[in-house]
Every structure is written in structure tokens, then in C-alpha cells.
Amino acid sequence: RRRGLSNNIKLGEGGIREAEFVVQSMQLINGGRMQSLQVQGLQLALTVLTQESLLPADSAAELRQSYLWLRKVEHCLQQFADKQTQLLPTDTLDQKRLLWSMDIENYPTFQKQVQHHCQRVHRQFSLLIRETSPTEKTLIDDHQQAAQDIWLLELNTEETQNLLVHWDVSNESHFFTAELGLSVHKQLTDFKHNLIKKRVGQRGLDTLNRLMPTVISLVLSRSEDTDPKPLLERVLIVFTAILGRTAYLQLLSENLGALKHLIKLCAASPWVTAQIARFPLLLDELINPAELYQPIQLNEYKDQLRQLLLRVEPEDLELQLETLRQFKLSQQLKIAAADITGVLPITEVSNHLSQLAESILHQAVDLAWGQMEAKFGVPVCETQGPMSIQNKGFAVIGFGKLGGWELGYGSDLDLVFVHNCVGNQETLGAKATESIKFYIKLAQRVMHILTIKTGLGLLYEVDMRLRPSGNAGLLVCHIDGFASYQMDNAWTWEHQALCRARFISGDTPLKIQFDKIRFNTLSKPRVLKDLAIEVVEMREKMRTHLATGDSTQLDLKQRKGGIADIEFITQFMVLAYTEQHPALAKRTDNIRILEDLAKFALLTNQEARRLTEAYLTFRNKMHRLALQNEKWAKATEELTKHQANVETIWDKYLQNLIA
Template identity: 40%
Template sequence: MLLPDVSRYPADFHELLRHQYNRLEEALGDWSALLTEAEAYEFGKVIIGSDFVVDQLVRHPHFLSSLLESGALDRGYKHDDYRQRLEEVTASAVSEEELMKHLRDQRQFEMIRLIWRDLTRKASMRDTTKELSWMADTFIDVSLKHLYRFACERWGTPFSRPDADGNKHQQYMVVIGMGKLGANELNLSSDIDLMFCFSENGETEGARKCLANQDFFIRLGQKLIQVLDTLNGDGFVFRVDMRLRPFGSASPLACSFNAMELYYQDHGRDWERYAMIKARIVAGDQQQGERLLQALRPFVYRKYIDFSAFESLREMKEMINREVRRKGLENNVKLGSGGIREVEFIAQAFQLIRGGRDSRLQQRELLNILPLLPEVVGMPENAVEELTEAYTFLRNAEHAIQAVADKQTQELPVDASAQARLAFSMGFANWDAFLIELDKHRAAVRSHFADVIAPAEEPQSDGSDSKEWIALWEQQLQEDEALNLLAEKGYDDPQKALTQLTDLQSSRTVQFLQQTGVERLKAVLPSLLEMIAHVENSTETLARVLQLVQAVLRRSAYLVLLAENPAAMLQLVKLCSSSVWFAEQLAKKPVLLDELIDPHSLYSPPDKAQLNAELRQQLLRVPEEDVEQVMESLRYFKSAHLLKVAASDITGALPLMKVSDYLTWLAEVILESVLDVAWRLMVEKHGRPTKNEGDPADRDFIIVGYGKLGGIELSYGSDLDLVFIHDCDPNQFTDGDKSIANSVFFTRLGQRIIHILNTFTAGGQLYEVDMRLRPSGNSGLLVSSLSAFEEYQRKEAWTWEHQALVRARVVAGSERLGEAFNQVRASIVSMQRDSAELKQSVSEMREKMRTHLGTSEKEAEQQGTFNLKQDQGGIVDIEFLVQYHALAYGHQYPDLYTYSDNIRILDAVEKTALLSAEDAELLREAYKAYRALGHRLTLQDQSNVINESEISDARGEVTRIWQDVMV
């Protein structure tokens, strides 16, 4: 026969090739005649890279022709391809021995094909790992089906215990794949990490002697391991590792779902959380298995941001490093420095830290996680690119190492000839060239791993010794020593500060804290106390920060967040020093601490379009049918942005008008999303409202904002004054199976919107809603048609309701209906009115409000107090002046009702010369000053009642202008 030309390959491999050619010739005869020239060259590369392939072809001479004639070497397989082929091969098996024989023969055939495609780069690394995982799934599941049948014939069929109705259910094994199998990332010679379980206890039926279900499934599991793992003359299928099961090797081989859930609830350790990230049902009862994984998900992914993952990963990495040093594994591409495991740790860290809040991170495959990190955690794009390239290179190297002899190793070879083979398989001219590329990738991984997992940077402490703070905390100092320390550090009231610390230290929460919590608290306290000492109101700030500390002690991962992020700790101290409101918000919702990590994001508020895009992205991560989770996402989104706007307000990064813009935009995008959710739920249940012809109508519904929302002047904690309007025939019906009248549909839609906004959940309340400004107030319909709204405004509305309409604005819903509403609003506001009657009505309403809501004359005289909003010369006086001008002169000057906010209406009042430029400017500046002061009071958790002397000049000018215009 004419053997393929060895001269086409590097001289180092000529002898190897001739030797392998001769072996093949002895077993296959004229084997080279089967190959095209291109296939012959490919085969030479495979022979250089894999002794295993040659060994198997020698043992199974027909494999080569089968592979070539079927075209299997040129195409990738799908999951079903593996199942179809294996079921055909094993269909005739009537015993475990026959099954084992068929499985091993088919495994060697598939491995030749996979190694060939991998070494010739006909398959990418991801293709190879995915197909290996699919192959393993199939071998496990098909084997299990045969073995389950054999087991039932021998020991009976397992059933659950009877339920309340006397029904029993047949039980099947669930096989959970862990590690690389679970993630669909299996390598060429990987073992498979498995766990066996079953849904319910009970016993078998149909055999002479019944077995408990657990005994049955233990025996079945033993048979499955034996069939897959036993090494005989035909080889093995997969090495099976069961050590990841609850309690490890000391525990039963199979356990019930209930036992699994109790184990992870009571005994689950951090490393088991990492392992469970990749858990996947690979065989057996898929439906029941998914139910179990769903129940275990809270163990893996915490609802809060869990920075304790860094601590655990460091400990695990150090343990691995010790093992690497002990066994001399520095040249291991998986476990060595800069290896595969470090890339996995980076991805897993962020999955565990943020996976509970971002479901996109709840994926198993590493290369699906890395691209998310720039958006989710701000990792630089180039870092992700380097990690992806390094991971791919290292996994390819791992495959090339394992392809040689089908051995489970990731060690770089030390023998020169083996090094040359590996370099060739990886596409390099020589070993040195391969090493240069390998070292480049490992250095990149080391660098990024250090950035992510390295110990937290110690914050600057101005030379202070943390031991002093720990001694103070642990009450090792005498009282005078403790007071001196606090005074020296800068606390303005040492006695009060010491009392605060002592009270916390002796509290039940601290006394019963677990050791982990104690250590985490001691890790963060010295830096925290040092930072607080440097603010002006240090003792007051200490009280605010300790309130937060006490709130998170039982969820001490938040303390780790601060320890891991000194910059976030500094922001916390700074903002708590400036605002008691800010401190209280964090104490109520510690999850918001995560927002302090990125100062750029904290102090760079988005515009409305960005807010809208961000909220939509957040909601896309939540199953839309899970209304509770949607509501929690909305609440977190609002709370996070409230925190950001407050931070920007406190530090002066945002001026007053922008603060109100931000808060108003925030409400608008939330209202639009709430309307989307409520509309979808209503349509799913009742169908869409219809027109006269019976055709489905557009979403003819709007939410109108009044008051501060309508005037783009929202503040912290503002409620929302809303009116709901639709534009469908109320006598028509929806087109769903559970059809209802359009009028009922829109009323229920409004109720659902209010429910989503008003309901208190674990995340608090979105907004308090006030619907009293709708037609006829609380006695009126919850939702009005536009025609009914217009008729009410023309025929029944009071003057104060027309005043309110001046500030009304569509904030969510149909654009077409919104335009129609604007026309109605314009026509009502611009109605010609008797000036004297209007002035009298406005003045009387103002006096009534002042009497009921303002400061009494006696209080004002005795205490010198002033209600910023309601007293004479306050905010409401300015608002009523604006509304009066819009209603009195709107028929002459359309600019007076073009906008709904007071500042721009005052601009129009000045432009039309209804007020002098000087008076208009006085009102604008007074209004802005009042609102800015109101924001500051809110952030300090103080009421709107202040000392009159603070704003006497502005108050006097507003009062003067009121007198000039209204009296």
C-alpha cells in the first residue's frame, strides 16, 4: 500500500507517523485508500495528537470506514443525534453485560470523531465541550432507562406513599449533573460529577419482597455507576464522581427531595453554592428534577447583594494553591496560577454576588456569563475579551493534553517529544512559541483574578491603629481611656458616642451573633469609626451609621460589601453625615448599599430615556408572569434612584430643578411600566376592549398627573395625584373568553394600577396614590371617559378643580388620547371667566387652606414659626398666583397654559406683562428657594415648619405681590 507522505509534517513526527501507519496497516489493511488527500493530511494531524485514536482504530478496524462514509467527521451532532444512535445500538441489550459492551463500543466511536474534529479545528472548543456533554447526558439517560427496567423486574416498581385521596405515583430517579457536565462544558477526558435523588419516599410493588424507595434507588444508582465507570477490556464510558452529594461519601447514594432541601437549608456550605451554580438535570425525571432545582435556587442565589462570595472564593483558592504546591501542580493548566479555575472563579464570584438580583447571571456556562460582566458589574470590555481568549486557549490546551491518551490530566508535559506534540496540536511551530502564548494568557488571567478576588484594599486610616478601635469595641478600655480615644480621634461628643457603641455592643443582636458575623463586624468597624471621626457632626453621624450596622448584622454580607469597597464606605459616611433621611433609607433597605460602590453612577443621574431603558432591561430579567417579582423590581428601581438623586442633591451635583426633573421622570417611567403590567394582566384575563364594530381597540387609556407630578416638581416622598381616563365605548365588551364591559375593564385596570403602586411589600411601597382630584372626587368613578371628564369640567367642576387642571399633564398611556386630553385641558383653562369672581374664589380657597393647614397666629407670634408651604407668603401663595393668571388670562394668552410647571408659567406671565419682570423674577427665585429648602428639610427628616427669620425677605415679597394682585 502507499502510505500518506510523512514529509508534509515537521521532521520531529516522521518516526511517530511511520510507527502508527504500520500499526494501522496491520489492523486495517489498505487503510489509506479510504482517505482523500485532504482527509489523509487531517488524519496525520490526528495521529500526531492522539495515540488513543490509533489504539481504538486498531481495536475496531471498521470504525474508520464508518466515520468516513457517514460524513460524521464533517458535521456537528445535535443532542438528538446522540440519543438516536445510542438507542439503536443498545436496543437489543437484555442484560447489564450486553449494555456495558454496547456503551463502551459506542463511546470509543464517538470519542474518535470528537477528537478528530477538535484537533483539526473542524469543531470549536465550545462545540466540542457541548457535544461531549450531550453525549454524556445520552449515555447516562439511556443507561438509566435500561437499568430501571431491569431493576423493576427484579425488585418491583417504586411508588410514593398514598396521598390524601389515596393516589400513588410511580417514582423515577433524577440524576443531577454537576461541574462541567452540568454546565455543558465537559472536556475530552473528564469525569462526571453526579447526584442521585427521587421525589418521594414509599416502597416498591410487584416483587416478592418490597424495598423502600431509597433502597431501590441506591441499588439502581450503584448499577448505573457500575455500567458507566467500570474499566474492563472494552474500556470505560465515564468515570463517575459522587462526592458532591449531601454529606459526601459518608451519605446514602440516593436521597429524597425533602432530604436534599433540608440538607442545603441546614448544612449547605459556601463551596456547595458554587457547585450548585452548574447543577442541571441530565437524566431521569426531568420535570420533577426541575422542580427540585427551583426549590434549591434560593440556597444558591441570595436575594441581596452577597459580597461574602469573595471571602469564600479566596479561601477556596488558597486551599487549591496549597494543594498545587503540595503536589507540584504549578504547570497544571486548570489548577495552576492563571489557569482555567481562576477564570471560573471570576465568573462564579459575580454570579453569587449578584445572581439573586439579576437572573441573567443564573446561567451555567461560563462563556455566557463573561459577556454580561461589563454591564452588570462594570468590568472593562478588554478584560472580558482577554479572559474569554485565555479561557478558550486554556481549554483547547487541556483537550490537546487529554487527546493523547484519553487520560484525565491537565499537566503540561515535561518530555520534549510530548511538548512538541502538544505545541503542534495547538498550531505552534515549537514548544517555545506555545509557551510564549500560554504565559501571555496566564498572566492576563492572574491579573484579572487579582483585581476581582484579591484581598480588599485596606482603607487609609491616617496612621490609626485598628487595635485601638477593636479594644474600644470589645470594652477592654477603662471609661476615661475610651473617652480620651474618641476625643483624640475627633468625636464632638465622646460620651454620647461611647454610649452609642456600648448600647450596640450589649444589644441582643450582637450578643447572639454567629462567629462569622462577629468577625465581619470587627473587620469593618475600625475603618468605619475612623472615617466617621473626620466629619463635622461625627457623633450624630455615628448614630446614623450604627442604625444601619444594627439593621444588617443578621445579613452580615452587607458588612463584607463595605469591607471590600472602602470607597463605598466613605460615600456612606459622607452621605449619612449630610442626611438622616439617607441613613434611614439605607437602614430600611440595606440592599441599596450596592448603589454606593460606583461613584460615577451615584453622582451621574440618567435622563428620562436612560431611566426608561434601564427599567425595561431590569424587567426583562424577571418572568413577566411573576407579578410579585415584577413589583419588587419596580420598588428596587425606585429606591435605588431615589438614593442616587439624594446623593446628587446632598453633594450639589444636581441643582434644584434637575432634582425635581429626575424625581418626576422616575415616577413617569415607573407609571408607564405599571400601566404595561396592569394592562397585560387584564388583557390576559378578559381580552381587549372593543370598538363599536367589535374590533379590538387600541390601548385608549391615559394616566394624568396633577399637583407636583403634573407640575414636574416632585420631591422625596411625594404622593402621586392621579386621574385615569379612557376613550372606549363603555357599553361595549372585551373580546376575551371571560368578557366584561369596557367600563368594568377600565375600572379594574385602574384598581390594579393602584394596587401595584400602593401595596406594601418587602421592598416597601412604590408610591402613595391620591385619586381625589378625579371628577366628583372620592364619590366619582375611578376611571372616566374623556367625554365625561370634559362635561364634568365644563358643567360641574369648582374653580379649585380648574386651578388643579392648570398643573395637569399626561404622564403615561396613549399618545393619541393624550393629545385629545391636552385639547380638552386647553379649552377648559382658556375659558373666559369673570375676573372678580375668579379672584374671589381663588382667595377664599386660599384662606380656607391657610386656616386649616397653616400655622395659627398664636403659634406664629409666640414661636416665630413659618409653614413653608401653607402660611401667607409661602409656596401655595405662589402656586395660586400662577393658577389665577392662567385661568384669568388664558383666553388671551395661550402661552399661559402651554406648560404645567410654575416656573415656565411665570415666564409666560412675565412675557405677557401681567407681572413686571422684577416681580416675576422675585416669585421664581422665592419658589425655587422654598422648594430647595423643602428638599433639604426632607433629607434631614424635618418638617416644613421653620423659623420665619430664615426666609423673611422672600416671604415679605411674595406677600406683597399677592396683595397687589389678589386684593
């Protein structure tokens, strides 16, 4: 535009180059994760973009049609003089030649067609590469000079403070303090010194010098609702992580919307900041805010992950592991963004995190099976015959937060593996092994997939202590052995854990068997007082060993009247009354168990409501603490009131029973 190329069908607005930029930009953004986009040629790339639903079919058709029309014009122009040119002719003879070649009646008609095709291309270009709006321009212009001086000039502390004073007065924001000036100066000075150690190339430095004044301006402009000191620190943590990755710096430099979303997320959560700094590929998610703050539907996690893995060659084990981790990180960021902005209520946040984990577990088992089958062949069972990936005879049971649909950010997974293969015949493979050993190796492989650290971290920490006999037991046990242990040898606290156990992945026959075992165990007749004594003793042991905090810094889980007390109340009720009310065994999440307890008049409606309100309040607060990388909650009147209500109900149904 600066060079006055309006008459150039290649380099002008809406010309051939803009059509190429649209396609190439989308290839660069998505091609790292989609091998199908790693192709040459605009037309082939357009076809793939349409197939992958990255570009609407009608947009692709418009772009292809206009691109081919403009290329035909370009070919005609180059044939006239046998040289590289894309300039439309100004002399009459060449104009007539062009009209004859393009089969168009007159030059005004030709010019209208040029305008039509260029407008269509530029429309697609503008949709992808949005220019700064007037509102954004005003914001930047008001602050840009001061921000540029703060970044580009070698200022001392006093000079930085003076600039901030001027900024403060001119914008009537009244947030400036001498402490802030000192902090901004020190943080930026340290960051500049760090550039020398990082050996950032000239291209990266040029991009950073264009970008940082805008960053400083946006960070300080959020001062009304955010303390700029920790916000600037968090943003610089991310920038330090990507200094050697010029592509990410350019993404933020050229996309003001993405930069704003980064700053918004950093302002909301140091946990999110740390995730982005550790895994910069998450910056790709900032490009499309419509998807960033709107997680996929609960029933879509498994299918989306399955489709992603279908694009990976079965032999590429490393890429399979990375694909699982990329999926978890990107989806977890979307859930956190929706949580931060209030799009998802607390129960939905946990549902999404739990469903995400479930989809990953399902695929981890399938991947592990494929690897074991390739090495050892399939196991053979006396009653079922040869097994297969569709009929594995293997299942994953989720306990704790996963079983109760209550996963949080950073939660580990409490898992138990079971199988129903009878007999110990050798597998059908070149490197045969005993069938029981096959299932042990399968469980080990699943654990390996979940817990091995790659460049994108591990998937989940896994706790297997709830399996029969705990850490002394086999990694995977036969379903009959699991049943025998639960009915005859398990402690009461293990039956409490079974209240929150849920079938996660496996064959239908195993699910039927597990559900029956769970119901039979939970519905065993029990002496109410003896049960209460054991539950109270276990709760007191937990509180003694695990509770932290004090009267001002509250441990919302282990403190008296906290989350664990509510969980123990519901578990006591399920174990005590499932024999009379079998429906109590259907639920694994505390909220719906409390609803059932009120329905069966085992709790009053008021008691169930108070426990539910306390539970949701505590969990919501714990999610917020996790996002802030904090452990304890500050004591408030609301939290203290909820704790008192829980203590009253605990005393009524448990403590008074054993008095």
C-alpha cells in the first residue's frame, strides 16, 4: 500500500499474494499438528483446509476461483512482453490484447471484474489478518510514546517514575505509586539483561522492540482492576520462555487480540501463566477467542481425541504421546479460561476436567493394547477365547475425584485395573507370554503412557494405592479377586472409597460385574454404631496427619467442618443405608448423593441444602486457589458459617451416635 501498488494484481490489495498469504498463514498456524497441511501448492492446501473444517467450503471456493482468474490475467500479461510483470497495462494496444485473451468486451467491464475478484480475496485476507480497529488505535496512541520511552530508552528509576506520573495524570487513573515505578523499572531492566543471556537473534529483537511498548501499555492500562506489578511479572515470565521462538513473538506482535487474551489470562491466574510459559504451544489457542472461552461439549472429548490420533501413524509412538499431551493442555486451558470468565459453574468445570481425563484414559488403554499386541500377540482366555482391542477383558476403575466427577486442576488419578481373563494360556504371537503376564504388562504400559515425562510434561500423576492389598498387591487383579477382597478383607475406609468408584473404560461384561460388586459391597448389613466409630476414627487420623493452616488461613479440605467432613458424612450414610435404599449406590458424586439422602429422609431438606451449599462453596474456592497457586483460603464470615453448619450435622449423625 505504501508503494502505491493499486494497479498490481499480485502485490496490490486483494491480489495473488494476499490469496497465498491466507492459505500459507493457515498452514503455518495448523500445520505443526496436522501433517495433511504440510503440502505444496495453493489449490491442494485449500482442499485440505476445507476437509479439515478450517476454512468454510464457500470461502475456499471463492478464494480458488478468484486466485485462478487473477493468475490467468498474470499469465496473459507476462506473455505480451515475455517478462515477469503483474502491472495492468496503461496503453491501449496491450489493453486490447488482454481483453481478447480474457474474452471480455471492453476495459471498464474488465476493471469491474478485477475489482470483484480482488475484493473477494481481500475480504478473506481481512477475516484472517485483522487490522487494528480505531478503538484499539486510540488506546495505543494515547500511551504509546510513554511506553516506547520506558522500553527503548536507557532510563534510570527516577526517569521511569516521572514517565509514569505523567501517564497517571494524563489518564486520571490515579494508580501510580513510587513503589510501582521502582518495580516496573527493575522488572524491565532485569528482562533486558536477560536478553543478552538468551542470545536472541536480530529478527527476534526487532519483533520484541515493536511488541514491548504495546505490552507495557496494555499491562499498565489494566491497573483499575489488576495490580500491574504481579501482572507485568507474569507476562514477562511468558516472554522469557518464548524469547528464542521468534514465531511466537511475531504471533503476539501481529495479533493484538491474541496479546490481549494472553494478558487477560495472566492477570487472572498465575497457574495459567505457568502453563503457557512451560508449554508455549498453548499460545496458538489465543488466536480464536470464540473457542478459547468455550470448551467443547462433554460428549465430544473422546471423539475429538480419537480423530486426532487417527492422523498419527500407528508406529509413531512418540507422536502419539505428544498428541495426548497437546490435547490435554489445550483443552485444560480452554476449561480454565471458561472458568476464569464465569462461563462454566464449578460443577461443570469438574465435569469437563473429569471427562477430559476419561477420554485420555480410554485412548491410553487402546494405545497400550496396540503396542502389547504387536509385541506379544493377543491373550487367550478359557471362557472368551482370543481377546481383541474391541474385547480386551480389561478395565479401568476410577476412584476419588475422578470417580466422583470432581477433578480439579492438577488433580492426580486414583485408579484400579482389573481383568476377567480365566486361565493362563500363552498369547498368540511370535514372542508369546502367559496371558496373566500380558495383562500386567498392559497395565504397566498404560501407566507408562500416563506418567512418562516428555517435552510436554506428563499426563497425570497416578495413585494405585486403592487396589486390593494396596502397594503390596498386583498392578492388575482378576475381577473375582477384587470382589473377594472387597467382601471379605477390605477395611471400612476402602468401602468408603468404593462409594466414589466409577467404571471408566473397558468391556460391558466387566462393567456389569464391577457394578454388581460395588452394590453388593455397599449394601452389606452394618451395625450403625460400629460403622460410625470406624468412620470417625479414620477422619480424626486424617485430620491429625493431613490438616494444615490455622484459624486465619483455612485448610478447606481437612479442617473440621471442611470438604472431607462432608465426604465422610455422605459415605457413612451410603454404607449405613444402602441395604434399605438401594438407589443410594447409583451415584458417585456427593451433590447427587445428598439429593438422594434428602429424598429418603435420611437428612432433612435443610441439612442437605446446607451441606450442598458448603460443598460447592468450598470446591469453588479451592478451584480459585489452584488457579492462583495458593494453598489456604483467608477466613471469611461466609466460610466460617458453612464450616459451623457442617460441624453441627457431623455431630448430629456421627459424633452423637458414638457418645
